[in-house]
Amino acid sequence: MSDHSDHPSYLGHHYDTVEQQFDSGKLGMWLFLATEILLFAGLFCAYAIYRKNHPEVFIYAHQFLDKNLGGINTLVLITSSFTMAMAVRMAQLGKKQATAGLLALTLLGGVGFLGIKAVEYEHKWKHGLLWGTKYRDQDAEHGTPGEHGGEHGTEGETAPGEHSLRLSLPGVEIAHAAEDAGHGAAGNEATSGEAAANGTEHAADGTEHSASGDATMSEGAAAEGAQMDASADESGEPAPIVGGEAMPHSGLAKGASQPQGMAAPAEAGEGHGTGHKPSNVHIFFGIYFLMTGLHGLHVIAGMGAISWVLIRTLRGDFSAEYSTPVDLVGLYWHLVDLVWIYLFPLLYLIH
Amino acid sequence: MTTTTYDGHAEEKNYLNAKPGIWSWLTTLDHKRIGVMYLISILFAFFLGGMLALLVRTELLTPGKTIVDADTYNQLFTLHGAIMIFLFIIPGIPAAIGNFVLPLMLGAKDVAFPRLNLLSWYLWITGAVFAIVSMVVGAVDTGWTFYTPYSTQTSTQVINMTMGVFILGFSSIFTGLNFVVTIHKLRPAGMTWWRMPLMLWGLYATAIIQVLATPVLGITLLLLVAERALGVGIFDPSLGGDPLLYQHFFWFYSHPAVYIMILPAMGVISELISVHSRKTIFGYHAIALSSVAIAAFSFIVWGHHMFTAMSPMGNMIFSALTFSVSIPSAVKTFNWLATLYRGHIRLNAPMLYALAFIFLFGIGGLTGLFLGALATDIHLHDTYFIVAHFHYVMFGGTVIAFLGGIHHWWPKMFGRMYNENLARIACLLIFLGFNFTFFTQFILGTMGMPRRYYDYIDTFATLHQFSTMGSYIMAVGFFLTAGYLIHSLVAGERAVENPWGAATLEWRTASPPIEHNFHETPDANYPYDYSVNRYNPETGNYDYIGPSRVDDHGHAVGFHGAESTT
Numbered sequence: 001m002s003d004h005s006d007h008p009s010y011l012g013h014h015y016d017t018v019e020q021q022f023d024s025g026k027l028g029m030w031l032f033l034a035t036e037i038l039l040f041a042g043l044f045c046a047y048a049i050y051r052k053n054h055p056e057v058f059i060y061a062h063q064f065l066d067k068n069l070g071g072i073n074t075l076v077l078i079t080s081s082f083t084m085a086m087a088v089r090m091a092q093l094g095k096k097q098a099t100a101g102l103l104a105l106t107l108l109g110g111v112g113f114l115g116i117k118a119v120e121y122e123h124k125w126k127h128g129l130l131w132g133t134k135y136r137d138q139d140a141e142h143g144t145p146g147e148h149g150g151e152h153g154t155e156g157e158t159a160p161g162e163h164s165l166r167l168s169l170p171g172v173e174i175a176h177a178a179e180d181a182g183h184g185a186a187g188n189e190a191t192s193g194e195a196a197a198n199g200t201e202h203a204a205d206g207t208e209h210s211a212s213g214d215a216t217m218s219e220g221a222a223a224e225g226a227q228m229d230a231s232a233d234e235s236g237e238p239a240p241i242v243g244g245e246a247m248p249h250s251g252l253a254k255g256a257s258q259p260q261g262m263a264a265p266a267e268a269g270e271g272h273g274t275g276h277k278p279s280n281v282h283i284f285f286g287i288y289f290l291m292t293g294l295h296g297l298h299v300i301a302g303m304g305a306i307s308w309v310l311i312r313t314l315r316g317d318f319s320a321e322y323s324t325p326v327d328l329v330g331l332y333w334h335l336v337d338l339v340w341i342y343l344f345p346l347l348y349l350i351h
Numbered sequence: 352m353t354t355t356t357y358d359g360h361a362e363e364k365n366y367l368n369a370k371p372g373i374w375s376w377l378t379t380l381d382h383k384r385i386g387v388m389y390l391i392s393i394l395f396a397f398f399l400g401g402m403l404a405l406l407v408r409t410e411l412l413t414p415g416k417t418i419v420d421a422d423t424y425n426q427l428f429t430l431h432g433a434i435m436i437f438l439f440i441i442p443g444i445p446a447a448i449g450n451f452v453l454p455l456m457l458g459a460k461d462v463a464f465p466r467l468n469l470l471s472w473y474l475w476i477t478g479a480v481f482a483i484v485s486m487v488v489g490a491v492d493t494g495w496t497f498y499t500p501y502s503t504q505t506s507t508q509v510i511n512m513t514m515g516v517f518i519l520g521f522s523s524i525f526t527g528l529n530f531v532v533t534i535h536k537l538r539p540a541g542m543t544w545w546r547m548p549l550m551l552w553g554l555y556a557t558a559i560i561q562v563l564a565t566p567v568l569g570i571t572l573l574l575l576v577a578e579r580a581l582g583v584g585i586f587d588p589s590l591g592g593d594p595l596l597y598q599h600f601f602w603f604y605s606h607p608a609v610y611i612m613i614l615p616a617m618g619v620i621s622e623l624i625s626v627h628s629r630k631t632i633f634g635y636h637a638i639a640l641s642s643v644a645i646a647a648f649s650f651i652v653w654g655h656h657m658f659t660a661m662s663p664m665g666n667m668i669f670s671a672l673t674f675s676v677s678i679p680s681a682v683k684t685f686n687w688l689a690t691l692y693r694g695h696i697r698l699n700a701p702m703l704y705a706l707a708f709i710f711l712f713g714i715g716g717l718t719g720l721f722l723g724a725l726a727t728d729i730h731l732h733d734t735y736f737i738v739a740h741f742h743y744v745m746f747g748g749t750v751i752a753f754l755g756g757i758h759h760w761w762p763k764m765f766g767r768m769y770n771e772n773l774a775r776i777a778c779l780l781i782f783l784g785f786n787f788t789f790f791t792q793f794i795l796g797t798m799g800m801p802r803r804y805y806d807y808i809d810t811f812a813t814l815h816q817f818s819t820m821g822s823y824i825m826a827v828g829f830f831l832t833a834g835y836l837i838h839s840l841v842a843g844e845r846a847v848e849n850p851w852g853a854a855t856l857e858w859r860t861a862s863p864p865i866e867h868n869f870h871e872t873p874d875a876n877y878p879y880d881y882s883v884n885r886y887n888p889e890t891g892n893y894d895y896i897g898p899s900r901v902d903d904h905g906h907a908v909g910f911h912g913a914e915s916t917t
């Protein structure tokens with residue numbers, strides 16, 4: 001035991017066997033992942049608390065997020081998780097070329113994710129859809145209706161499917177009812193303030209109302225062509241034309257003050273709890289940027305780790321006997337993906 | 352079997368002189384050297400925090416201004432708290448003493464991730480630099496808890512300080528992670544869970560809290576930085592945020608953190624009590640499991656810091672949970688007392704500190720019940736009663752145990768004996784000074800003196816002066832300690848392998864240990880079976896003679912797994 005001469009170079013002097021070292025590394029990485037989850041848990045708590053306390057803010061503000069880009073990013077990350085898993089397998093089999101190729105692909109996924117994220121951030125930045133003191137009142141924005149119209153078309157497409165994703169927070173349900181009430185009201189040309197008040201009062205009726213809301217939305221969904229335009233557009237600049245197209249589908253006249261139309265600049269006044277424009281919208285964006293920002297930093301860290309094992313792979317450090325670092329980095333990358341898989345519905349697919 | 356002492360190898364290199372030069376220290380992966388580097392670092396922080404405490408107490412010598420103005424006073428007590436907590440007490444026993452003894456007690460060659468271990472020391476240094484820079488640039492004045500909205504509105508260096516604490520948090524997480532994995536995966540054959548010394552159970556429970564609670568502090572501080580730097584508004588009511596949320600987040604970490612501070616101290620005390628009364632520990636399993644129970648409870652009591660801001664139902668639940676923490680704590684205390692009963696008590700410095708711990712921690716724990724009870728807490732919260740209670744637990748508990756541990760393991764760490772009589776005198780000075788300082792504060796608190804106040808009415812003057820005098824007595828005790836410990840490094844008597852007759856494994860290698868800890872992995876015996884040693888009057892060493900008892904299953908204790916060590 002005290003004889004170290006039979007220790008392979010990759011086995012630490014304080015370990016007796018390769019398995020012991022591998023098990024230790026694995027346990028250590030799992031513990032580290034637990035700390036990462038707890039780090040995000042703080043933000044998830046903040047999210048839950050503010051969503052419960054200010055459901056209207058979340059319902060209103062999430063519509064400024066681009067579901068298509070978010071969805072594409074989800075696919076990108078899931079794919080990169082797959083290539084990472086393959087890379088780990090190839091490393092275990094000692095296939096150096098395949099491992100390196102798959103790691104490079106994974107890295108590419110990370111680059112793609114960050115690129116798309118940067119596009120999304122740029123939008124928000126341009127329109128002042130930011131946190132706290134940096135938030136600019138959307139009424140003053142010009143590009144917004146276009147972007148929003150586009151978003152809205154998307155909304156029509158995704159809405160029916162969203163039911164499965166709906167959270168069962170009581171507060172959220174109430175807000176949801178309020179929103180749907182708003183929908184109906186818009187159709188009836190009622191003023192939004194009344195409608196929203198109604199919706200809140202009759203929160204218990206939320207389900208009925210949401211039925212009507214869905215009907216409205218499926219109209220939007222029917223307009224597939226408009227959808228395409230909208231989604232194509234959203235990766236770039238928001239174009240007012242698209243908005244113009246999409247908005248009629250959802251039964252929205254420009255300036256109509258139902259909740260989803262809140263971006264329409266004409267209406268919108270500083271309604272405190274009047275339904276069409278909740279106060280403190282910036283809270284959502286604060287949480288959005290904190291969560292996605294911290295996640296983005298983790299993506300960058302993960303990419304750093306992947307680059308490191310990629311270099312070591314190319315250098316020939318690993319073999320069928322020893323590829324622990326690839327395994328561990330793989331675990332980390334899966335966690336990064338997992339966090340996003342929670343962030344995406346919580347932030348983008350609120351209903 | 353290796354029962355040899357290495358007295359014959361007087362010239363053999365040890366971990367201190369195995370590699371020369373400062374660079375070999377700064378790049379070392381040896382847990383013992385990292386432990387020593389931690390020890391030096393945290394003692395520096397302790398000195399700094401102690402000086403700040405003396406300034407605070409001096410300012411409070413008279414009502415109104417004594418030496419500094421009110422703003423400076425706010426900065427002094429904030430820095431005292433933040434430095435003592437984040438730079439000294441939290442890393443104190445685990446990172447300094449724990450790093451040194453954990454692999455040795457386990458019979459391992461190192462911790463599981465030596466590089467990570469070194470990284471956590473560098474993170475500590477980085478965090479400390481942040482904290483100290485903030486001191487120079489514009490010291491924080493919010494109190495060590497950084498409560499919002501103070502911390503979002505003050506003009507002082509909150510971001511600098513909280514980033515420092517954030518980094519220190521990661522240092523703490525990595526140490527904890529390292530210890531958990533080491534204890535799970537690096538126990539040699541024969542070292543079963545139930546042969547682990549209670550120190551290791553204490554460190555294990557601590558490490559679990561470090562790993563599971565510290566990330567929440569991390570995100571809390573990140574949110575605070577985001578709040579201040581970017582104006583996110585999460586904690587700002589004018590932006591729709593909730594300032595109380597900060598307190599929930601903060602205490603979700605910081606209550607468990609007080610167990611990060613006290614659990615390893617309890618581990619130290621379990622060793623000292625047993626070794627220095629030369630009696631097997633009473634209730635080994637109960638002490639071990641109560642550490643884990645305390646760790647579990649620690650996560651569900653944070654609400655007791657917000658009794659004045661929660662619903663009555665929430666208050667009652669948190670109050671009841673808080674009381675239940677006292678059960679495992681009392682289990683330990685009674686087991687220590689039972690261990691002392693009819694032991695061969697050796698009244699040296701480690702034992703004196705252990706006895707002081709039981710006494711002071713007893714007071715600290717019992718006064719905690721006053722604060723856990725809703726009715727009395729409403730009266731006592733935010734008074735000096737809190738300050739006194741907190742110091743009885745943190746100083747009377749953790750720092751006293753730290754001092755006891757330092758004396759106990761000093762011969763192993765540096766291979767030198769300290770001056771026992773001076774150590775006894777210093778211990779007495781610290782004990783008396785401490786009680787003068789803080790017992791008066793219990794009285795001040797019940798009389799209504801609010802904590803953190805710069806000024807006070809004349810009625811409180813005498814007690815405040817008494818308290819300040821006590822702090823000066825403590826300071827004398829500490830300077831004396833520093834003096835004889837430093838002196839021992841150059842002129843102390845050389846320590847033998849096992850001067851105390853302890854039965855844990857770290858005493859079965861040279862003092863100081865060789866670089867790889869053991870020539871051969873030692874066979875683990877029950878750690879409190881003192882029949883494995885025999886005193887050798889010629890060398891003053893307790894020679895290892897191997898276990899003479901058989902255990903419940905008829906096996907010779909200590910010989911399990913012996914085959915794997917050859």
Ligand SMILES: [Cu+2]
Pocket residue numbers: 605606609652653655656
């Ligand atoms: Cu507490």
